[in-house]
Amino acid sequence: MEKRSFWRKFRTEYIGKGYATFCGLLLVALTLAIIFFVASKGIRTFTHDHYSIVDFLFSSKWQPDATKPLLGTAFFIVGSVIVSLGAVIISAPISIGLAIFMNLISPKLGRKVLQPALELFVGIPSVVYGWVGVIVLVPFIKRCFGGMGFSLMAGMIVLSIMILPTIASLASDAIKTIPHDYIEASYGLGATRWQTIYKVVVPACKNGILTGIVLGLARAMGEALAVQMVIGNSFKFVAGLTKPTITLTSILTMSMANTADGTPANDALWSLALLLLLISFMFIIIIRLIGRRGER
Amino acid sequence: MNAKTWDKIATVVLYIISMLIVVLLVGFIGYIIYNGRDSLNLHFLTGDSLVDQAGGGIGPQLFNSFYMLFISLIITVPIGIGAGIYLSQYGKQGKILDFIRLCIETMASLPSIVVGLFGLLVFVNMTHWQYTILAGSLAIAVINLPSMARVSENAITAASSKVKEASLGLGSTEWQTIKKVILPSAMPQILTGIILAAGRVFGEAAALLYTSGMSTPALNYNNISLTNKMSPFSLFRPAETLAVHIWKLNSEGMVPDASKIATGSSAVLVIMVLLFNFLARFIGNKLYKAYSGK
Numbered sequence: 001m002e003k004r005s006f007w008r009k010f011r012t013e014y015i016g017k018g019y020a021t022f023c024g025l026l027l028v029a030l031t032l033a034i035i036f037f038v039a040s041k042g043i044r045t046f047t048h049d050h051y052s053i054v055d056f057l058f059s060s061k062w063q064p065d066a067t068k069p070l071l072g073t074a075f076f077i078v079g080s081v082i083v084s085l086g087a088v089i090i091s092a093p094i095s096i097g098l099a100i101f102m103n104l105i106s107p108k109l110g111r112k113v114l115q116p117a118l119e120l121f122v123g124i125p126s127v128v129y130g131w132v133g134v135i136v137l138v139p140f141i142k143r144c145f146g147g148m149g150f151s152l153m154a155g156m157i158v159l160s161i162m163i164l165p166t167i168a169s170l171a172s173d174a175i176k177t178i179p180h181d182y183i184e185a186s187y188g189l190g191a192t193r194w195q196t197i198y199k200v201v202v203p204a205c206k207n208g209i210l211t212g213i214v215l216g217l218a219r220a221m222g223e224a225l226a227v228q229m230v231i232g233n234s235f236k237f238v239a240g241l242t243k244p245t246i247t248l249t250s251i252l253t254m255s256m257a258n259t260a261d262g263t264p265a266n267d268a269l270w271s272l273a274l275l276l277l278l279i280s281f282m283f284i285i286i287i288r289l290i291g292r293r294g295e296r
Numbered sequence: 297m298n299a300k301t302w303d304k305i306a307t308v309v310l311y312i313i314s315m316l317i318v319v320l321l322v323g324f325i326g327y328i329i330y331n332g333r334d335s336l337n338l339h340f341l342t343g344d345s346l347v348d349q350a351g352g353g354i355g356p357q358l359f360n361s362f363y364m365l366f367i368s369l370i371i372t373v374p375i376g377i378g379a380g381i382y383l384s385q386y387g388k389q390g391k392i393l394d395f396i397r398l399c400i401e402t403m404a405s406l407p408s409i410v411v412g413l414f415g416l417l418v419f420v421n422m423t424h425w426q427y428t429i430l431a432g433s434l435a436i437a438v439i440n441l442p443s444m445a446r447v448s449e450n451a452i453t454a455a456s457s458k459v460k461e462a463s464l465g466l467g468s469t470e471w472q473t474i475k476k477v478i479l480p481s482a483m484p485q486i487l488t489g490i491i492l493a494a495g496r497v498f499g500e501a502a503a504l505l506y507t508s509g510m511s512t513p514a515l516n517y518n519n520i521s522l523t524n525k526m527s528p529f530s531l532f533r534p535a536e537t538l539a540v541h542i543w544k545l546n547s548e549g550m551v552p553d554a555s556k557i558a559t560g561s562s563a564v565l566v567i568m569v570l571l572f573n574f575l576a577r578f579i580g581n582k583l584y585k586a587y588s589g590k
Binding site: 009012013014015016019020021022023025027028030031032033034035037038041094097098100101102105106109113114116117119120121122123124125126127131132134135136161164191192193194195197215221222223224225229249252253254256257261270273276277281283284 | 313382387398409411438500505546
């Protein structure tokens with residue numbers, strides 16, 4: 001057979017392979033660039049302004065514009081953690097129930113109604129969730145529980161709806177991977193459908209469900225505008241379900257434009273962005289660990 | 297109580313949960329569209345927004361949303377498909393591929409506000425462009441790329457399983473196989489992915505607050521320059537999208553009918569999301585039928 005010349009091979013193979021490889025590497029470069037740039041700004045609070053990391057994370061004195069700025073961010077962090085955990089606690093049981101229903105109880109309704117419904121839930125923009133929260137949920141909470149209405153509870157409820165499709169679709173994927181033999185065997189032994197679900201199905205896919213929950217938590221932590229619109233944004237620790245509080249992402253969206261580049265206040269905001277980045281890393285590592293446990 | 301009663305109770309409870317979710321969705325979408333119905337007219341959709349009096353529209357914001365989506369897709373689609381090809385066909389199993397996957401996972405899980413701040417730092421400040429459409433589009437592209445790469449990878453892997461060996465056996469190179477055989481049959485799935493992603497980024501706001509800004513200059517629609525600040529098609533002008541507009545109305549709305557505009561804009565956004573979803577399904581089905589010869 002005649003050997004192809006280099007030029008011909010270049011045209012028919014190398015150029016395409018080169019392009020595809022370039023795109024793959026571009027994603028790596030982009031990820032590293034994001035980490036590098038956010039980190040290089042984020043560590044300025046500690047390297048340039050010589051603020052202590054312990055004070056930054058655990059103090060709650062936030063006076064960034066004072067002559068001797070105080071940059072304690074504890075209540076942003078606590079606010080984010082509580083509102084996200086609350087959202088997951090509301091959302092996880094419902095999502096898992098949905099996933100079970102879609103796969104084991106009525107696959108037809110699941111495919112025709114619930115699957116498209118979940119896709120729409122994903123598609124609805126977060127500002128729309130936020131806005132509906134402001135005009136429906138907030139007045140409702142105000143009427144039932146008094147207070148402002150803008151509250152931790154409003155944030156949790158809005159977030160729980162937003163992360164529902166994430167948890168439900170991952171749990172559903174996990175249920176799909178269970179060998180059908182398990183279920184048949186359980187039925188064969190005389191178990192009812194519910195016994196099969198909670199004795200066989202749920203234990204068999206607990207890693208998948210856990211992954212869904214962690215991803216939901218990650219999404220809740222990073223969500224910015226919807227939460228900011230309903231949570232009230234008071235610079236205080238969480239005081240109760242119906243009291244306003246503030247999150248990491250809220251302070252970033254609200255204050256970034258109001259601080260001058262290079263000031264301690266601005267640096268502190270970048271440190272919070274870096275913190276968000278590190279939190280999302282942490283979640284990826286947790287998900288990988290869960291996955292590895294599943295392989296064993 | 298015996299096992300059978302429990303089984304019945306559980307079944308009923310799961311039915312109720314599922315129905316509640318569907319009711320919630322229908323109620324949510326119905327509520328927004330019903331309350332925003334007054335705004336669904338040409339005057340509101342194309343009119344300029346007014347600063348200090350009622351009756352303004354969302355024309356520029358709507359245009360900005362579409363234009364920015366278009367620009368960001370021009371950036372995302374070729375790179376996303378290229379990366380998908382690499383991941384599915386050229387990448388060798390091993391450390392490097394694992395690392396690339398880790399990077400994609402990392403990018404996919406970044407909060408969009410962090411992407412926006414990265415955009416502020418690099419596309420706005422370091423380039424000295426200030427708030428621009430291009431910066432906004434690049435930020436959206438960063439958000440969209442991981443899912444684009446993943447969708448392409450899955451589509452290409454699925455499409456290549458049967459035909460690849462045959463094509464290579466006929467003497468074509470790997471790239472020729474990908475370009476002429478695999479990509480065309482992976483296209484329906486990729487296209488569905490693109491449209492769904494488009495629906496998602498259409499409503500993106502957090503990443504745009506600090507990249508494309510929260511204002512739109514006065515536009516002259518006869519000007520089609522890509523760089524002139526007056527031109528609606530300029531890549532180098534600030535642009536407030538519809539989603540950002542809603543956020544801004546809520547946080548600092550000075551217009552007397554801010555609430556009405558925000559509800560109307562929400563209705564428009566939700567209708568767009570519905571359209572994108574139906575379109576994705578429709579095109580997916582059509583192309584699937586065309587390619588599978590039915």
